[in-house]
Amino acid sequence: MVDGDTVVFVEVRYRRSGGLLGAAESIGPAKRRRLAAAAAWYLSRQPRLAARPARFDVVAIDGRSQADSALQWIEDAFRPGD
DSSP: OEETTEEEEEEEEEEOTTSSSOTGGGOOHHHHHHHHHHHHHHHHTOHHHHTSOEEEEEEEEEOSSTTTOEEEEEEEEEOTTO
């Protein structure tokens, strides 16, 4: 997606309640590297977007059902190399 001049890559994660890690915490270093590599690949094929700043947001959903789910949007959740 695009937010102003910024290209935003959004990772959506869902976890049921009661797990060891919540949805946001489940995005570890290996997943971050894969997301950064996918974003770099995408931008290399989109010249009109490649010069714009980019960020990674996370939409984390924790809960057993729609009625008890908690949704959290984390803007600029991480930077490549974190």
